[in-house]
Amino acid sequence: MTNPPGAPKLFDQAALRARLARAERSGAETFLLEAVCDDLAERLGAVLRTFNRAVDVGTPFGGLHDALANRAATVNRADLFAFDSEDLRLAPQSIDLAVSALALQFGNDLPGVFAQVRRALVPDGLFLAAMLGSDTLTELRQAFAAAESERDGGISPRVAPAIDVRDLGALLQRVGFALPVTDSDRLIVRYDDAFALMRDLRRMGATNVLVERRRTPLRRTTLLRMAEIYAERFSDPDGRIRATFDVLWLSGWAPHDSQQKPLRPGSAQASLADAVKNPKR
Numbered sequence: 001m002t003n004p005p006g007a008p009k010l011f012d013q014a015a016l017r018a019r020l021a022r023a024e025r026s027g028a029e030t031f032l033l034e035a036v037c038d039d040l041a042e043r044l045g046a047v048l049r050t051f052n053r054a055v056d057v058g059t060p061f062g063g064l065h066d067a068l069a070n071r072a073a074t075v076n077r078a079d080l081f082a083f084d085s086e087d088l089r090l091a092p093q094s095i096d097l098a099v100s101a102l103a104l105q106f107g108n109d110l111p112g113v114f115a116q117v118r119r120a121l122v123p124d125g126l127f128l129a130a131m132l133g134s135d136t137l138t139e140l141r142q143a144f145a146a147a148e149s150e151r152d153g154g155i156s157p158r159v160a161p162a163i164d165v166r167d168l169g170a171l172l173q174r175v176g177f178a179l180p181v182t183d184s185d186r187l188i189v190r191y192d193d194a195f196a197l198m199r200d201l202r203r204m205g206a207t208n209v210l211v212e213r214r215r216t217p218l219r220r221t222t223l224l225r226m227a228e229i230y231a232e233r234f235s236d237p238d239g240r241i242r243a244t245f246d247v248l249w250l251s252g253w254a255p256h257d258s259q260q261k262p263l264r265p266g267s268a269q270a271s272l273a274d275a276v277k278n279p280k281r
Contacts, residue, residue, distance in 0.1 A: 038067075189242075
């Protein structure tokens with residue numbers, strides 16, 4: 001499934017590929033990815049079954065290799081950013097496990113990606129993923145917005161529409177997943193200043209790749225003012241600043257007859273009113 005003809009693309013996939021490659025060449029900063037991959041491995045470890053064929057959807061820097069090494073007989077990779085159409089090239093019912101860490105937030109067609117994964121899973125196959133949510137780097141965005149408004153008279157695009165954790169479950173259901181579960185974690189990382197944070201983001205390959213992003217360099221005075229505002233609004237008593245990473249978790253299963261199913265409306269054998277009137281002693 002691909003974007004409908006004429007649908008706007010929010011993210012510049014060519015720029016994203018180039019920045020991930022640059023980060024890997026220069027020594028990628030992976031502390032956030034490692035934390036998420038460790039959490040994903042723990043969540044996967046709670047699933048008491050074995051998998052034959054797994055696919056990693058877009059996780060940067062091979063981050064999930066260790067987590068999948070002992071959980072699936074074969075592990076392949078579907079590059080979310082290899083094709084502008086976001087065609088994952090997965091055959092129907094070809095895998096029984098799909099995982100992804102910190103990649104899906106850059107997809108231009110998230111429903112389409114979910115639908116492709118659902119189609120590729122065999123019955124009772126599992127999809128488990130983590131992606132960055134809308135509160136990620138909220139402090140940096142606010143500091144940039146204030147500085148650009150003050151010094152440049154306008155704000156350049158830095159914020160892409162992000163799905164809410166509550167909407168993820170509905171999206172999973174809409175494309176056909178059973179037993180959807182979503183939750184979120186918030187990681188707070190501290191830095192000496194805003195420029196140290198920006199250096200880490202560059203080494204993560206996580207700088208702005210919006211199609212409508214500003215293409216000219218920021219003025220030095222704007223950058224310095226941004227750092228001042230960041231320190232004024234979001235620093236701890238020791239002077240270090242805070243950076244928020246909002247991690248959204250989702251899981252869903254390809255439907256199978258063995259799975260627990262909700263009761264059909266009207267199938268209850270006793271009413272709630274009767275239970276309230278006649279509580280068990």
